[in-house]
Amino acid sequence: MTQRVLIWAILLAFLIDQASKYAVVHGLQLSRRLAIDVLPPVLNFRYGENRGINFGLFDGNSDLTRWILIGFSLIVAGAVWAWVHRKHPGSVPMQVSAGLLIGGAVGNVVDRLVYGYVLDFLNMSCCTINNPFVFNLADVFIFAGAIGMVIFEPRSKAKNAS
Template identity: 70%
Template sequence: MGARLMFWAGFWVFLADQASKYLVVHWMELSRIRSIDVLPPLLNFRYGENTGINFGLFDGGSDTARWLLIGFSLVVCLAVAVWVQRSHPRRLMQLSAGLLIGGALGNVVDRLLYGYVLDFLNMSCCGIENPFVFNVADIFVFAGAAGLVLFEGRSKKPA
């Protein structure tokens, strides 16, 4: 049952990520017009091509870096899946693993198709202008990682 929950969570996250990128970047032509104000300043669409990891860290832009990031992401997905399956996790941990894996695979597909990750979400608030863009996959990777930490539930051994 646990593997199914993890699989379906990952599947729906992956699908939501790829559908949102297609809708916003291609169908709404964000790649051409570069900027769409949705609910300024809280939510805007800004076109971004991320060759690094979150917030452009390790942004080398080289083909070697691209393939290293693809490999690293796949290793993390496999490691999380194996770890969660072996630890007999609660449902929230299985769900969290699926969120992380689905989001990571969404960004892997971008790197394979485009050579970079498509980013388009930009949020600012309270007079602070946020220069960074991210995508739906990034939200789920973060939520999944946080869930794995919060719901890990390993029992503490007495001292």
């Protein structure tokens, strides 16, 4: 049963990520317009092509970097799948968290395969802080999934007793 939860979480995260990128970047033509103020300054759409990882780290703009990041993402996704399947087969919160992380990672992998980079479009600022960075829903799912996996990781009684 929970294996299905993991698969559904992966599929939903992946489909929501890809649909949002298509709707905003192509449907709203953000790739041509470059900026759309939605609810300034809290929520704006800003077109971004991320060839590295978060915040432009490892932005080598080379095919080698692209393929290394694809391989790394797939290895992490596979390791998370195997770990949660082996260690937490009955935990729905862990299955959902792992599914969000894996679905987000696969969404960004598909971008790298199709475009050569990850499509980013979300920009959020607040309280006189002007955030120059852009991200996407896959990044949100990866972050939320990782946090969920930490929060929902059950602690053994032996660890709590010490």
